[in-house]
Amino acid sequence: MPRYVMVIDQSRCVACMACVVACKRENDVPAEHYRTRVVEMVRGEFPRLRSEMRSELCNHCDNPPCVNICPTGASHKQADGTVQINRRKCVGCKACITACPYDVRYINEEHGYADKCSFCQHRLKEGKEPACVATCIGRSRMFGDLDDPNSEVSQILRETSWRTLKPEVGTKPNVYYINQFPRKS
């Protein structure tokens, strides 16, 4: 069984939003809701500035607060490492939305269930990358199997220093960030 992770090379992100539109269409995300976003953080004072482009999405945590709090078992961890939602079991109580430290869940108001990034589970079943990765203009988003030592993501995580978001909350995310800032060569 693979263990899916995403690696995001922040230095290569140009904040073009191709991933955001790809995700919305691929997953039929309702208006004004998103499963992924690109956050642009600028620090410093003119003209000494430094900025960070950060794609954010569900971290598919190994210690997922959304799963731990879900009263019906709708949110669950799968063997492939992804966190998924069983829509039939979801009662729309929003406990997961409160529990998630990453603000990546929403309620699908039309159908009443919680929803979020699935790593494009339906595409994974067909052997395809998530839609955001497939269209990423900067090749900033990479995806693969951490249990395969030869996968691109395994190699990168072995060779590059990485971080995850909010490690202090102990969620053990499966979305890894590298090169927070472009190299100042």
Add this chain to the structure above:
Amino acid sequence: MAFSRRNFLKYAAMSAGGTLIADTPFLSARARAEAEGGNVRYVPTSCEMCFWKCGAIAKVEKNKQGEDVVVKLEGNPLHPQSMGKLCARGQAGIGQLYDENRLKRPMIRTGERGDGQYKEVSWEEAFNYTADKLKAVIEKYGPESIAMLSHGSPGDYFTNLLKALGSGNIAFSSFAQCKGIRDAAWELTFGHKPGSSCERVDLKNSKVIVLLGTHLGENMHNSQTQEFAEAVGHGAKIICVDPRYSTAASKASLWLPIKPGTDTALLLTWMNIIISEELYDKAYVEQYTVGFEQLKESVQQYTPEWCAKETDLPEADIVAAARDLGRYAPNVVIHPGRHVAWYGNDAQRSRATAILNAILGTWGRPGGMWLPAKGKFASFNDGYPKYSDPAKDPVIKGDYPFAGGEGLTQVVRDTTITGQPYPIKAWFICGTDAMKALPDQRQTLKAIANLDLMIAVDILPSETAMMADVILPECTYLERHDGLFKVEVREAGVGLRQPAVEPMYDTKPAWWIASELCKKMGLADFAVKDSWEARMRRQATAWGIDYDKLADTGYVSLPDSAFPYITADNQPEFKTDSEKIELFSQKLEEHNFDPVPKYEPTDEPEKGMYRLLYGRSPVHTFSRTINDQWLWELHKENQVWLNKKEAESLGVKDRQYVRLENQDKVVSDPIQVKVTERIRRDCVYMVHGFGHNAPRLSRAHKSGADDQQLITRYKVDPITGGTGMRVNFVKIIKEA
């Protein structure tokens, strides 16, 4: 490999345990549909959400009613301008196709011009109305009194109509309001434009990339941005010259927040440093250029110390950048830019960019600029008769000796107002919102008021289209054939546009509209003989290309057409008079222009005023996409960027709504302030294209503010006739 459904499933099962693939391998549209099986079609085509013409693949399914529906757009992996990816806009083409605000049926105006009152009519009625009015104008004023303003593919078909009628008054905003100035300047220098399909910048192999006001990332030209990210990823030095900390600046190892309007000072000083420190490519200059001594002498006056004062940049940074360029030359590139209509002396700045590239030897070098592809395309005009010469010379080049064939829109407008040298009384407006494209809307309105006939061919009810007397609704790019398109990247190739679905409503392809009008005007010889697709097939045959293969794959490359770099056997050709790169231009001297670029200062803002800068959002193309629901949702309104210290001194808070008032007392619609460290104190910035005054655009109407409304002044480049638009100043008015 034959690609059956069984193979595909096998492949999928194989890859599920190992490497994932971006998508079902795309060998051809038919093979992919067969592999996936079921209720799906794939249609390779060319995107028109901007003008990069990326190869796109439309996925078409049948809905419950049995109608074809475009459900997804993806990049064509075979096409070099998309390389398997589409940007946000490209994917959102479906939003344009299914935009409920589209122009749906031909309409004839019933009220006053601009009051939005129309009646829907049949195509026959619309054509009869148009033809009768055109004939009346021709009879009274002559055929040259009919003009066209255009941007995008409908223009090609109506160019044929106008030329057949006997008018050469055809102008595209892509020249005077955009990149024509640059093209003319590079032709004067290298005898070539810096690119056709795209700029020939070899970014992925560059060691140093200089961007002057070119904001890649926000300016989302697909393959070029992919290469830019590649360059950033492998650690190329990015030197970004921009008064604003753009996305590109955030990737730069050196950001030079230059005082607006002083770029030429920086370029000339860099040349001085590079020449005086002997960092230029001596053998290259010797072999391929003329006028080096004159250049050397002319740039001596531009010292780093002077430049630091003029540009408001640290002297050490100016020198360091020049040395980096010298150190890594020739594997460096100074990007030629694209929209360069800034200050009214833009041809000379573009010349300076070209010359700096030349002395660093970047033309034809890895990481510099690749050489034009050698693709042979046989001439093809499908047996049309020749156009007879227009009775009167077109006005479109004004008094500008190096204005290009695309024409000067503002000269057409001025002639329409003055009637000199002859009246212009009818306008075709094809695929352009002239109110948004041209500076000084007051003049545009004045010209429109002078017209006997205004015909709009467009997809959406834009402000300009909704002033026309007759509106001919074009279908979107996903519903029509266009092309063939020459694709000229490192290699040459051919792309096409073909419909994914039938035209919705009562809309029609522009080729058909123009062709029917030819017939109505008694010019049947110039009408399309059968169908545009049949013509494309004949063109493919003339070009030696298998049309069916092209239609199935979306792109066919011409073999042995890529010769990107200079070698002993691959010498560059410069189509200048001297057949060399002209650092010194005899031609310019003959027309009494500086043969070597010189620096001229630009007017500065008065106290309390800021220079108005404008630019782009990665999710919008000018004003054309604002109403697209997918894109509008991501970027609904623009903001005005204001330096934090200035905001503090004005007492303006982040996200507060203000109005902008320009030097001519024109006041904008309300706009939100973005208080930021990311811009200099002497300028403000907003994204172009917002603030539509078009009530039928339910999302875009009055969303944000219109920069073009505030651009009441423009300074014309004397060499090319380009309209420099960064010469307007605004003050901030707090909303009561």
